[in-house]
Amino acid sequence: MDPIRDPVRAERLARALVSDLMIYDPEKVRVGIRQDDLFERLSDEIARARKHFAERVDPELAGKQNLFDRALVDVLVYRSRDVPSRIW
Protein backbone atom coordinates (compact mmCIF):
# COMPACT_ATOMS: atom_id res chain seq x y z
CA MET A 1 0.00 0.00 0.00
CA ASP A 2 1.26 3.48 -0.84
CA PRO A 3 2.29 5.56 2.14
CA ILE A 4 0.05 8.43 3.12
CA ARG A 5 1.44 11.69 1.79
CA ASP A 6 -1.52 13.94 2.49
CA PRO A 7 -0.97 15.81 5.80
CA VAL A 8 -4.69 15.88 6.59
CA ARG A 9 -5.04 12.12 6.19
CA ALA A 10 -1.89 11.56 8.20
CA GLU A 11 -3.19 13.81 10.95
CA ARG A 12 -6.47 11.92 10.93
CA LEU A 13 -4.67 8.62 11.31
CA ALA A 14 -2.53 9.93 14.18
CA ARG A 15 -5.63 11.17 15.99
CA ALA A 16 -7.51 7.94 15.35
CA LEU A 17 -4.69 5.88 16.79
CA VAL A 18 -4.27 8.10 19.83
CA SER A 19 -8.00 8.37 20.37
CA ASP A 20 -8.11 4.57 20.46
CA LEU A 21 -5.74 4.59 23.41
CA MET A 22 -8.34 6.49 25.40
CA ILE A 23 -11.22 4.31 24.35
CA TYR A 24 -9.37 1.07 24.93
CA ASP A 25 -8.15 1.92 28.41
CA PRO A 26 -9.62 5.17 29.72
CA GLU A 27 -8.78 4.41 33.33
CA LYS A 28 -5.12 3.91 32.56
CA VAL A 29 -5.06 7.27 30.83
CA ARG A 30 -6.78 8.99 33.74
CA VAL A 31 -4.38 7.50 36.25
CA GLY A 32 -1.47 8.49 34.05
CA ILE A 33 -2.68 12.06 33.92
CA ARG A 34 -3.43 12.16 37.62
CA GLN A 35 0.00 10.83 38.56
CA ASP A 36 1.81 12.65 35.79
CA ASP A 37 3.36 9.49 34.39
CA LEU A 38 1.11 9.09 31.37
CA PHE A 39 3.80 8.44 28.80
CA GLU A 40 5.63 5.92 30.95
CA ARG A 41 2.41 4.17 31.91
CA LEU A 42 1.24 3.88 28.33
CA SER A 43 4.65 3.42 26.78
CA ASP A 44 3.87 0.04 25.20
CA GLU A 45 0.54 1.14 23.76
CA ILE A 46 2.00 4.39 22.47
CA ALA A 47 4.92 2.54 20.91
CA ARG A 48 2.56 0.19 19.04
CA ALA A 49 0.43 3.06 17.81
CA ARG A 50 3.50 5.02 16.76
CA LYS A 51 4.83 2.01 14.88
CA HIS A 52 1.56 1.63 13.01
CA PHE A 53 1.62 5.33 12.15
CA ALA A 54 5.21 5.13 10.93
CA GLU A 55 4.35 2.17 8.71
CA ARG A 56 1.46 3.98 7.09
CA VAL A 57 2.75 7.51 6.63
CA ASP A 58 5.46 8.81 4.36
CA PRO A 59 8.55 9.10 6.62
CA GLU A 60 9.37 12.61 5.54
CA LEU A 61 5.88 13.84 6.32
CA ALA A 62 5.70 11.95 9.61
CA GLY A 63 9.01 13.30 10.84
CA LYS A 64 8.71 16.83 9.60
CA GLN A 65 5.50 17.77 11.31
CA ASN A 66 5.60 15.66 14.47
CA LEU A 67 2.07 14.65 13.67
CA PHE A 68 1.93 11.74 16.03
CA ASP A 69 3.37 13.63 18.99
CA ARG A 70 0.99 16.49 18.37
CA ALA A 71 -1.89 14.06 18.38
CA LEU A 72 -0.72 12.65 21.70
CA VAL A 73 -0.88 16.06 23.28
CA ASP A 74 -3.96 17.34 21.49
CA VAL A 75 -6.06 14.24 21.96
CA LEU A 76 -4.72 12.26 24.89
CA VAL A 77 -3.79 15.12 27.18
CA TYR A 78 -6.25 17.75 26.09
CA ARG A 79 -9.25 15.47 26.41
CA SER A 80 -8.20 14.57 29.95
CA ARG A 81 -8.11 18.13 31.20
CA ASP A 82 -10.90 17.42 33.68
CA VAL A 83 -8.62 15.05 35.60
CA PRO A 84 -6.99 16.69 38.63
CA SER A 85 -3.26 16.70 38.09
CA ARG A 86 -0.19 18.76 38.76
CA ILE A 87 0.23 18.88 34.98
CA TRP A 88 -2.21 21.75 34.79
Add this chain to the structure above:
Amino acid sequence: MKPLCDQDHYEILEIPRGASTGAIERAYRLARTTFADDSLALYSVVDPRDAEAIRQRIEEAYRVLSDPAARREYDAGLEPGAAGEALPIEFDAEPARPVAQSSPGVVGDLAPGEQPSRYDGAAFRAARLRHSLGLDQIADVTKVNPRYLRYIEEEKLEGLPARVYVRGFVEAYSRVVGFDPGRSVPSYMEIFDQGVPAPSRRSRFLGR
Protein backbone atom coordinates in the same frame (compact mmCIF):
# COMPACT_ATOMS: atom_id res chain seq x y z
CA MET B 1 -2.70 15.97 -3.77
CA LYS B 2 -4.60 18.31 -6.07
CA PRO B 3 -5.93 21.61 -4.76
CA LEU B 4 -9.57 21.42 -3.78
CA CYS B 5 -10.68 23.56 -6.70
CA ASP B 6 -9.10 21.13 -9.19
CA GLN B 7 -10.70 18.00 -7.79
CA ASP B 8 -13.71 16.45 -9.44
CA HIS B 9 -16.66 15.06 -7.53
CA TYR B 10 -15.18 11.57 -7.39
CA GLU B 11 -11.93 12.88 -6.01
CA ILE B 12 -13.78 14.93 -3.43
CA LEU B 13 -15.50 11.79 -2.14
CA GLU B 14 -12.35 9.70 -2.71
CA ILE B 15 -14.07 7.07 -4.80
CA PRO B 16 -13.36 5.64 -8.24
CA ARG B 17 -15.44 6.80 -11.17
CA GLY B 18 -17.18 3.47 -11.40
CA ALA B 19 -18.29 3.57 -7.77
CA SER B 20 -21.66 2.01 -7.02
CA THR B 21 -24.54 3.90 -5.46
CA GLY B 22 -23.81 2.20 -2.16
CA ALA B 23 -20.17 3.20 -2.31
CA ILE B 24 -21.13 6.80 -3.03
CA GLU B 25 -23.49 6.78 -0.10
CA ARG B 26 -20.87 5.38 2.24
CA ALA B 27 -18.18 7.74 1.01
CA TYR B 28 -20.51 10.68 1.49
CA ARG B 29 -21.33 9.68 5.06
CA LEU B 30 -17.68 9.16 5.81
CA ALA B 31 -16.70 12.51 4.31
CA ARG B 32 -19.45 14.32 6.18
CA THR B 33 -18.29 12.83 9.44
CA THR B 34 -14.67 13.58 8.76
CA PHE B 35 -15.32 17.20 7.87
CA ALA B 36 -18.10 17.89 10.36
CA ASP B 37 -17.61 21.26 12.00
CA ASP B 38 -17.10 19.60 15.38
CA SER B 39 -14.80 16.93 14.04
CA LEU B 40 -11.81 16.27 16.25
CA ALA B 41 -10.01 14.99 13.22
CA LEU B 42 -9.93 18.53 11.85
CA TYR B 43 -8.96 20.20 15.06
CA SER B 44 -5.98 22.49 14.39
CA VAL B 45 -5.46 20.98 10.95
CA VAL B 46 -7.92 22.71 8.67
CA ASP B 47 -8.93 26.34 8.83
CA PRO B 48 -12.68 26.64 9.57
CA ARG B 49 -13.25 28.50 6.29
CA ASP B 50 -11.46 25.79 4.34
CA ALA B 51 -13.48 23.15 6.14
CA GLU B 52 -16.69 24.93 5.16
CA ALA B 53 -15.56 25.02 1.54
CA ILE B 54 -14.82 21.30 1.68
CA ARG B 55 -18.22 20.57 3.18
CA GLN B 56 -19.89 22.49 0.38
CA ARG B 57 -17.94 20.51 -2.19
CA ILE B 58 -18.89 17.26 -0.48
CA GLU B 59 -22.58 18.18 -0.56
CA GLU B 60 -22.38 19.21 -4.19
CA ALA B 61 -20.51 16.02 -5.13
CA TYR B 62 -23.09 13.88 -3.41
CA ARG B 63 -26.01 15.77 -4.93
CA VAL B 64 -24.70 15.13 -8.43
CA LEU B 65 -23.38 11.59 -8.04
CA SER B 66 -26.42 10.28 -6.20
CA ASP B 67 -28.71 11.40 -9.02
CA PRO B 68 -28.29 9.00 -11.97
CA ALA B 69 -29.25 11.56 -14.60
CA ALA B 70 -27.10 14.30 -13.15
CA ARG B 71 -24.24 11.85 -12.77
CA ARG B 72 -24.43 10.74 -16.42
CA GLU B 73 -24.36 14.35 -17.54
CA TYR B 74 -21.46 15.12 -15.23
CA ASP B 75 -19.50 12.03 -16.31
CA ALA B 76 -19.90 13.00 -19.95
CA GLY B 77 -18.06 16.24 -19.25
CA LEU B 78 -15.15 14.64 -17.42
CA GLU B 79 -11.79 14.14 -18.99
CA PRO B 80 -11.01 10.47 -19.42
CA GLY B 81 -8.29 9.01 -17.28
CA ALA B 82 -7.43 10.05 -13.79
CA ALA B 83 -9.99 8.88 -11.32
CA GLY B 84 -8.45 10.52 -8.33
CA GLU B 85 -6.67 8.94 -5.45
CA ALA B 86 -9.49 6.55 -4.93
CA LEU B 87 -10.19 5.37 -1.45
CA PRO B 88 -11.41 1.85 -2.01
CA ILE B 89 -14.61 2.12 -0.09
CA GLU B 90 -15.75 -1.18 -1.55
CA PHE B 91 -12.65 -2.71 -0.29
CA ASP B 92 -11.08 -5.65 0.60
CA ALA B 93 -9.73 -6.78 3.83
CA GLU B 94 -6.81 -8.75 4.99
CA PRO B 95 -6.93 -12.41 5.84
CA ALA B 96 -8.03 -13.22 9.34
CA ARG B 97 -5.52 -12.59 12.04
CA PRO B 98 -5.29 -13.54 15.66
CA VAL B 99 -7.44 -11.10 17.52
CA ALA B 100 -8.24 -9.60 20.82
CA GLN B 101 -5.49 -7.64 22.36
CA SER B 102 -6.21 -5.89 25.60
CA SER B 103 -5.06 -2.64 24.12
CA PRO B 104 -5.00 -1.45 20.53
CA GLY B 105 -2.11 -3.12 18.83
CA VAL B 106 -0.71 -2.94 15.36
CA VAL B 107 -2.95 -4.90 13.11
CA GLY B 108 -1.53 -4.02 9.75
CA ASP B 109 -3.33 -2.66 6.74
CA LEU B 110 -5.90 -4.00 4.41
CA ALA B 111 -4.54 -4.65 0.99
CA PRO B 112 -6.77 -3.80 -1.95
CA GLY B 113 -7.78 -6.89 -3.85
CA GLU B 114 -7.79 -9.17 -0.85
CA GLN B 115 -10.91 -10.49 0.81
CA PRO B 116 -10.91 -11.60 4.40
CA SER B 117 -11.54 -15.24 5.05
CA ARG B 118 -13.67 -14.00 7.91
CA TYR B 119 -14.66 -10.63 9.24
CA ASP B 120 -13.27 -10.81 12.71
CA GLY B 121 -12.45 -8.06 15.16
CA ALA B 122 -9.01 -7.48 13.70
CA ALA B 123 -10.46 -7.11 10.21
CA PHE B 124 -12.85 -4.42 11.45
CA ARG B 125 -10.08 -2.53 13.18
CA ALA B 126 -7.77 -2.76 10.18
CA ALA B 127 -10.54 -1.47 7.92
CA ARG B 128 -11.22 1.41 10.27
CA LEU B 129 -7.58 2.44 10.44
CA ARG B 130 -7.29 2.15 6.70
CA HIS B 131 -9.79 5.00 6.62
CA SER B 132 -7.92 6.78 9.42
CA LEU B 133 -11.00 6.69 11.59
CA GLY B 134 -11.10 6.61 15.36
CA LEU B 135 -13.60 4.51 17.24
CA ASP B 136 -15.23 7.70 18.44
CA GLN B 137 -15.87 8.70 14.84
CA ILE B 138 -17.42 5.34 14.06
CA ALA B 139 -19.55 5.82 17.16
CA ASP B 140 -20.62 9.27 15.94
CA VAL B 141 -21.89 7.83 12.69
CA THR B 142 -23.39 4.61 13.93
CA LYS B 143 -24.64 5.91 17.29
CA VAL B 144 -23.22 2.76 18.85
CA ASN B 145 -21.50 3.17 22.20
CA PRO B 146 -17.73 3.19 21.53
CA ARG B 147 -17.29 0.66 24.30
CA TYR B 148 -19.30 -1.87 22.28
CA LEU B 149 -17.37 -1.05 19.14
CA ARG B 150 -14.20 -1.69 21.06
CA TYR B 151 -15.58 -5.01 22.32
CA ILE B 152 -16.45 -5.97 18.74
CA GLU B 153 -12.87 -5.32 17.70
CA GLU B 154 -11.43 -7.13 20.69
CA GLU B 155 -14.00 -9.91 20.36
CA LYS B 156 -14.70 -9.36 24.01
CA LEU B 157 -17.98 -11.09 23.48
CA GLU B 158 -18.98 -11.37 27.12
CA GLY B 159 -19.13 -7.58 27.28
CA LEU B 160 -21.56 -7.26 24.38
CA PRO B 161 -25.34 -7.09 24.79
CA ALA B 162 -27.95 -9.45 23.32
CA ARG B 163 -27.41 -10.98 19.90
CA VAL B 164 -30.01 -8.85 18.16
CA TYR B 165 -28.21 -5.66 19.20
CA VAL B 166 -24.79 -6.97 18.30
CA ARG B 167 -26.05 -7.86 14.86
CA GLY B 168 -27.19 -4.27 14.39
CA PHE B 169 -23.93 -2.87 15.69
CA VAL B 170 -21.88 -5.03 13.35
CA GLU B 171 -24.04 -4.10 10.39
CA ALA B 172 -23.73 -0.40 11.15
CA TYR B 173 -19.99 -0.66 11.66
CA SER B 174 -19.66 -2.64 8.43
CA ARG B 175 -21.36 0.06 6.40
CA VAL B 176 -19.08 2.80 7.68
CA VAL B 177 -15.86 0.96 6.87
CA GLY B 178 -17.09 -0.32 3.53
CA PHE B 179 -17.69 -3.97 4.32
CA ASP B 180 -20.56 -5.74 2.64
CA PRO B 181 -22.93 -6.46 5.54
CA GLY B 182 -24.26 -9.46 3.67
CA ARG B 183 -20.90 -11.09 4.21
CA SER B 184 -19.47 -9.39 7.26
CA VAL B 185 -22.49 -9.74 9.55
CA PRO B 186 -22.92 -13.52 9.20
CA SER B 187 -19.18 -13.95 9.50
CA TYR B 188 -18.92 -11.94 12.70
CA MET B 189 -22.08 -13.43 14.18
CA GLU B 190 -20.57 -16.85 13.70
CA ILE B 191 -17.72 -15.76 15.94
CA PHE B 192 -20.25 -14.34 18.38
CA ASP B 193 -22.33 -17.48 18.43
CA GLN B 194 -19.29 -19.64 19.02
CA GLY B 195 -18.18 -17.49 21.92
CA VAL B 196 -21.46 -16.85 23.68
CA PRO B 197 -23.77 -19.57 25.04
CA ALA B 198 -27.26 -19.42 23.54
CA PRO B 199 -29.26 -18.64 26.72
CA SER B 200 -26.94 -15.77 27.50
CA ARG B 201 -27.40 -14.33 23.99
CA ARG B 202 -31.07 -13.71 24.63
CA SER B 203 -31.04 -12.57 28.22
CA ARG B 204 -28.76 -9.60 28.05
CA PHE B 205 -29.89 -6.03 28.05
CA LEU B 206 -28.52 -3.08 26.21
CA GLY B 207 -27.03 -1.60 29.34
CA ARG B 208 -24.77 1.36 28.88
